[in-house]
Structures are given as C-alpha cells and as structure tokens.
Amino acid sequence: MKKSWKLVSTLCILTLMAAALAACSGSNTPSATNEPQSATDAPKKTDAPSKEIPTLVWWLIGGQVPNNFDKAVDAMNAYTAEKIGVKIDIKVASWGEWDTKINTIVNTGEPFDIMFTNSGKYSKQTAMGAFADITDLVQSETPDLYKLIPEKVWDGTKIGGKYYSVPTYKDSSLTQYWVYDDKYVQKYNIDINSIKTLQDLDGPLRSMKSGEGKSFYPLPMTQGEGLNGFFNTYDDLTLGFAPIGVRTDDGSRTVVSVLEQPDIMANLKLLHQWYEDGIINPDAPTKTENDKGRAFFAAQAFPGAEVSWQINDAVEKYSMVQHFGPIYTTSTIQGSLNAISANSKYKKEALKYLELVNTDPKLRNMLAFGELGVDYNNVNGEKVIERISDTWPLAAYSQGTFFNLAVTKGAPEDQWDQVKKLNDAAISSTVLGFALDISNIQTELANSQAVWDKYKYELITGASDPEKMIPKITAELMSAGMDTIMKAAQEQINAYFK
Amino acid sequence: MSMATERRNKRKRSQFRWRKQDTELTLLALPTTIWYLLFCFLPMFGIIIAFKNFKISGGFLSNVFNSPWVGFKNFEFLFTSNDAWIIIRNTIGYNIIFIVLGIVLPVLFAIMIGLLHNRKASKIYQTMMFLPYFLSWVVVSAVGWAFLSFDKGILNQMLASAGSDPVNWYMEPAYWPYFLILLHVWKGLGYGMVIYLATITSLDSTYYEAAVIDGASIWQQTRYITLPMLKLVIVMLFILAVGRIFYTDFGLFYQVTRDSNSLFNVSTTIDVMVYKQLKSATLGMAASAAFVQSVLGCATILAANWIVRKIDPDSAMM
C-alpha cells in the first residue's frame, strides 16, 4: 500500500509538471503578452524591427474567436505598423460575458488602451474615472478624425461638457421603419404607405389575423423588445429607464413621467387590445428569442437593411416604410463608442489608430470582415466586398464609421450614402449633449429600476391592462424615489441649457 | 506534592508544550494554510469597498484606499426597496424547505439504495441520478422552455392532444413554487446522496453483525445503528446549510423563470434582486449587498451551532 501510494503521488507530480508545461506553452502562443506585472504597466511588445512599436490593447465585443483570428490581426498589424507605427492586440469579450468581464477589468484597473462601450455603461464608467478626456487631444492630434464626425455626433459623447470617447459615426441618427412581409401585403392588399400611426395598423393586422387563423400572430413580440421604438418620442437622458424622459421636440425641456403621457397611454391601450385579440403572441412577456420570419415588425434601420433580414429569416421580400425620424438623441449616438483608458500610456497613439480605422478603407475592411482571401474578397477595390465565411466574430458597428466601410455584395451600392443622407436630414432632440449626473441619486435609481423591471415586460408587450397598471406602477415608482430623480434631472437640465 | 497532583501537573504541562507532532502537523497543513492566505484572506480587504464610493485614479490598490469613505450610504438601496419583505420571505422560505428536503430525501434514498438486492441496478440508478448536476441552469432553463413554452412546449402539446387549452405556464405563479422546489431537489439529489453513502459505507460492519445475531430487523438496524451513525454528518450539513440561508442559487430563480414579471412574487430572492440591480448599481453597492449577506450568514450559523451545542455538545461543529 505504501509503495503504491508513493508511485501514485510521483505519477501525479509528473502529470502536474507535464500539464504545467503544456499550459504554459499553450498560453504563450497567442499574441497576447499582457501579463501585468504591476497595475499600471502598459503592455509593450518589441518586434524584430529596431524601432519600438507599441502594441495597444483594444477590448471589443464579439462572438467565438475563430482559428484564423491571430493571422487576421497580424495582417492588420503589418499594415498599421508601416503606416502609423502602431500595433493592436484585440481582446474579444463575447456578448454574454461582456458585462461581467468589462466591469471587472475596469474596476480592477487592468491595463487597456481602447475599449468599446455604449450608453448602458458609458456614463457610469466615466463617472468612475475610467476614461481619458480627449476633447483637446482629438482636436490637436487627430484633426482628420475630429472633422470626419459632425459636431452633433460629438455632442452625444459629452459628459460635463467634455468628450470621453470617440463616437462611431454610422446610422447614428435613429430612423424607425415599419417592416412588412410582402407576401401578406399582397394577400391582404395593405396600403403600407398610408399607414402612419399605430392606430392605422389596427385594420391590416386584424385582417391578417382573421385570414391566417388562431395560431398566427401578425405582430410577434419578445420580452425585452416589445414593439421596437415604442418610446422613441421621449429622450431618456441616457438613463435607459423608460418611465422618465423629455419629449424630443419639447423646447421647454420638461422632464415628465412618460407612462402617464396621453399618447403613450393611448398606444399602450392599443397594444393591450391587440394582445387580448391574439395579434400579439400570448407568451411575449417570457419569450426571449424571436422566431424567424415575422409578418410585421418595427425596427431601427436604413435603406437596404431589409436585405440582411431577408437572408437571415429566409423571407422573400420585406417592405419597409419609414415612419419616424431621423433624429439624433444622446442615446442613439451612444449606441457605439470607443473610449481611451485614463491610465493608458499611449493616448496619442490610440487616437491615431482610431483615426486610421475611421479614414482608411483597407484597415476598416480588415477589421470588419477578417482575413482577406479567407473571410472576404475584394469585388470592387475596397468599395464592395464579398464575404466567404461567416466566422469572423467582430461586429462592424462597434469599431468605426460605416462611411469608409465596404458594401457587401448584394446590398445596394449606395447604401452608406443613403445613411449619410438620413443623418444629414436628422433633427436633434432638444436635450442633445446633456448627460445626467447620477452620483447623488444612485439609490433612487436602483430602486426605481427594480420597480420598473417588475412590470415592464408585461406592459410593453400589451399583456397587462394599462388603465389598471399604470396608476399602480407610477405610485410604486414615486415611492421608490422617481420624483427625486425627476427633480434632480430637471435642475441639471435647466442649469446646463441656461 | 502527591503523586496524583504531580502526574496531573505533568500532563497539564505536556498539554501546553509544543511537541514534535505539532511541528509535523503544521508542516502537513502548511500548503493548505498558504492557499487560504492567498485566495481567501488576502482578498478580504475588498470588503471595504462596500463603504466607499469607488473611483479610479490609478492602480486598483490605490483606487480602493483613496476612494472617498461614505459609510453606510451604499447600503441604502437594500433597505429602502418596497419589496424587501417579499424577497426575504422568498429567500428564507425556499431555503428552509430546501434544507429539510435536502437532508431527509438524500438520507432516505441513500439508505434505500444500499438495501437493494441487485448491486448492478443500484449503480445504474446512482449514475442516472447524478446526471442533473451536470446540466447547467442555462441548459435546464432551455429544457424548461422545451416543456413549458406556450406554442411549442411538450406539456401544451400533450394538453392539446387531450383536448384542453394550452396554459401560459410562465405567467401562472401558482405552479412555480412547486416547480422550483422540484427542480432544486432534482438537481442536487444525486450529489447529496454521495456524502451519506460514503458515511454508510465506512461504518463498522461488526455492529450490524451483532444486531443481526441478536435478531434485529432491517428497520431496527437502520433506526438504531445507521441513523445514529449518520447523526454527526447530518448535523454538520444542517448547520452549514443554515449558514447559507440567505444565499440562493441564482440560476434556478432567474434563468429558469426567464425573469417573467408574473413570477416576481414567487421567484425573486436576494441574489436575483442584487443581480438585477447591479446593472445600474455601482461597485460599492454590489459589495455592500455581499457584505450584508455575509454578516447575516455568520449570525445564523453561529446561532445554529449554539443551539445544537445546547442539545448535544458532541455534535456541534465548533
């Protein structure tokens, strides 16, 4: 017994050593050399060339990293090293892990240089001091980047009057469409261009329902989304909390309780009618994923967007009708931002890199589509490309502007020009450029969110009766401190726009 | 001094004298002690974050120590919530049921499985009963959806073929306390049985032999030998479980219920509430929630231990 134990333990130790060796070599092959020795050391990677080329760490959101990821990044680095003397180490946190991972990284001060962020987290992270103030730096060091993005869009990143991130200039203004599966439009002779309001939809949706039967739902919804764009007429002050807002066209900038507004009330009542009459699926408040192919839905989009939906949902034709916007609000602009770490040692270089991404089509395409020849091919220079794989994990909307990005084959070639037209025609919300400082109303906000979370799914999908629920919800919200938040918001707005 | 006193004094002295065995035992326990130091005690400084308004100014350590002190401000949101009562009731209520079932059922089944005639069958049953432990709650939630989905779920399909109307399961709170308890028991049964099986296995067989010779029936053997032998383990597990009475399995109460609004009153526990709030709350607030759970857990475990010690001093853990 004794001997065999000795044998077993020796074997174990040997296995451990072998495992340790394998693990060490396994974790050294990727290009990441970011093993922090001290909390504020920025990563350096000296290469064969005698010049010291810094490698910046950029956190992006995405999916599963494919096998050719490192090669694709190496190709980008070869290009950028030559052009601006900077290399990049892209770290991907996937969709489901983004929250936890990024919170941990920001909170523990783990070194990074550039980080993708959006309206949900941006103000909190900035309030914590995580990001660098780039207002002056971007104008002096990267004037091309600064000029490329319209001032309205820069305004969307203002916190306390300063810019803390580079906004992604894309379909930054919101244009809302109603999208119909054309087969039903033809079948029921729906005049989609005459439908302007929610009430106008009532007739067509009902004819679809009576024509298709009991288990057909013309307006399928999911838990988180409800009717997309339902609260668009109210600017949510980046709170992400629907019950508080300012009407986007309200010159007096009054903060109101959104749920109690007559137009919202009327629309919610309509949704509830639809829910009761089977136009909306009964399990909408608990359903998380949409089924493929819907008869009707609402979405934020731009001309040509229906192509991707058609492919994805295997629907022959979607007909889109614009019905709201285009409009700039702080939230719409903050859909995609790239911020620079306050502790970064390479702020200038990071900005220069972002500038290159936003101005150079070749780099832009590599970043958005992957490895040339493996993930995509050039069809018309860098203007039109064709995708040949679908494994590239990064999302184009998170990286940089759409306006130097190639159009994918099959989509209208002037797609990005159309988007630009929409942006140029966009009006601004009256509170654009204002960011709410929540440091003194944290408790009230947390408690109000908790109350709203209790009821929101069923309210926005029409499952609950607004006449009964809204007074109840509002009362609970007020006792949770919503009136305090509203008062504080109004004071801040008045002070800011004096 | 009498011989007896001398011997007593010598024993007393030797009781307090550091012996060679102590050094050796310390060496044995050293690696584990280092582990505790590195992975449990060093990070404990993080508890202060609950009392600070965390701001980033440099490295993490400087952040923690330089951030402004705000006392109990971070704790406010925990105690001003309107639903605090429901949440606490859910947490403690479910946990009490879980604790009771989590002891009674595994003990019962461990004893039963040992009494089966066919050993091979009992092996097979055990393996099958262990499988649920490996389905993460995300997967269980997907299976739940496969059963309970309104238009595609197995249950509603069965109802439809029997001629009844489909039920919107995720919006009917009445069933869910039973669902949740069932799922919790289902997931942990195989795991719980293991401890008791191991204990029963290591019991000295001579007790049973003597009992059989004395004419004891199986029930009597169980009652007078097996159960008392299990007492120590049962009490220990009971005290540990009570210490965690303020913690719940987040996956069960949030992911399986799909965060349905209708189920809020029967499925929201402290952990679920904290998680949902975390999305808008700060680091300090998150830390304060953890701190409160820790303190409460400490109080309950000490209380449970004290009660047990009063009843049966040998069984107490400390």
Add this chain to the structure above:
Amino acid sequence: MATRTTYETGLEKFNRTSKAVDILFNLNFIILALLCVIPVIVVLSISLSSENSIRETGYHLFPVALSGEAYAFVVQQGTMILRAFGVSALVTVAGTVIGVLLTTTMGYALSRPSYKLRGFLTWVVFIPMIFNGGLVSSYFINTNLLGLKDSVWALILPLAVSSFNVIICKTFFKSTIPDGLVESAEIDGASQQRIFFSIILPISLPVIATIGLFLCFSYWNDWFQSMLYIDNQNLYSLQALLNSLMSNVDALAKNAASMGVSYAVLVATMPKESARMAVAIIIVLPVAFAYPFFQKYFISGLTIGAVKG
C-alpha cells in the same frame, strides 16, 4: 476491497429486505432515475432535431425530423471543442489531485485532538465560509499578485480547496480513525507525515473518493473561472464554451432593439439551438462514464461485507 455484485454469505442473504419491499424500492428508483434522465433525453432530442421541425412542430421527447446538423457543427468546430475538452480534462485531473492533497492534509491536522494550532486553523478554515472579499479584489490578487491571468492555473488553484470539503474530511477522520491506531504509530516513532500517507490515507478511501468526486465534478462543471480569467478563448473549459455560446444568444436577443440591423447579421452566425444542445450532451456524457469508476467506493451493502480496508 472488492465490491460484490451479489450476496455471497448466508448472513447477507438472511439479512436483506423481503422481495416485495425490494420491488417497491426498485420501482421508486426507476421513477426517480427516469425523472433525472428525461431532461437529458430532451436535450439529446433537441440536438438531433432539424431546426425547421422545431420551428414548425415544437419540442418533442423524440425528434420528429432527425437531423445531424447540430453534430456537423460540432465536428466543424472540432478543434475548438476538442481543445476545450482537453482543457477541461487537464484542469479536472490536476485540480482533483491537488485538491485532494490539500484538503485531506488539512482535514487530518484538524482532526488530531491534541494539535496545538487546531483552534486557530479551524477559524482559518471557517471564516472564508462566511466572509469573502468579493469578486473584484479576488480578481486583482489573482491577476496582479499571482499572475494567473490567461493561465490554466487560474482554473485550477482557486477551486482546489473548499472549507466544506475540509470539514467533511475532518469529521470523517475524527469519527472513523481510532485514536489507538495513531498513538501506537507515534509510539513506534513514525512522523505525522508518515502516519498520514502510510496509514490514514489507505483506510480512508471512501472519504478520498467522496472529496475526489466533489472536486472532479465541480471542476468539470465550472465555467465562471474561464469567463473571468481567460481572455484567450483557446483556454476555455468545455462548460465555459457552452455557457458562452448560450449566453451570447440570450445577450444578443436582449440587445436586439438597440442594435438595429447589425442584430440580424450577427444572429445568423450564432449556432442554432440544436447545436448548443449538442455541446451540452458532450459535457454530460463523460460523467456518465466516469461516475461508475468512483462508485465502487460508495456502494454499501447492508455493510455486512461492507467496503472497508
């Protein structure tokens, strides 16, 4: 230390339950086992169904339209899944061995009644059960001080010891090791280390197997450590990979509204539900094969002929 599959001695045959009771017990376990296995069957069924069939006819216990597309996906992602499998296996084996050693040594030391530091170490073990410094500071210590970022050791070391296991160990040692055994060895001049490795461990196989089992399965099941400490997705454990796949779809769906068109493009690249279920099956299968290996230490007879060295 062999287990028997049937009764051999007359005493055992005499001392067992009646046939009727045995049938009742078996019935009970058959129902329980079925309840436990049915969800696994559902997972298997989804993994073998074609996506269209689920869309049109819903979920079933047995697939309505068989399709290998999920497993084709698995094979296509073969290298990624194999790698994750390798990481999981490595972490589980190494972790279990290290964990057992660390846990049993501490458990033994705590079980010796005359050990001077017993009280102190009991508190060392006990306090972390109640208080912990939080995710963020643990992360900081582990990455900055210990340099565990992006290393397999981040998956192994933090989970190696749990106070729960230590206390179980201590309780077992205390109640099953006769004092006389240890004392006579001490008198013979054996060191505590020698006593521990040569005498105690060999007779404590049920405990070791129990702790080993718990460790094994908690390592195999863990996904959180990977998500937190590993940036390089090549080092993800299998459960972490699955969790990532499943939570990605959920998270995308939740953010769909704000992502507009990009959502449609991205969702198309996500693995289908059947594929995700296929990965879940891959995680569960090794357990079904590994568990019997540990079982022989647990199956008790009526304890007559019980497993005891």
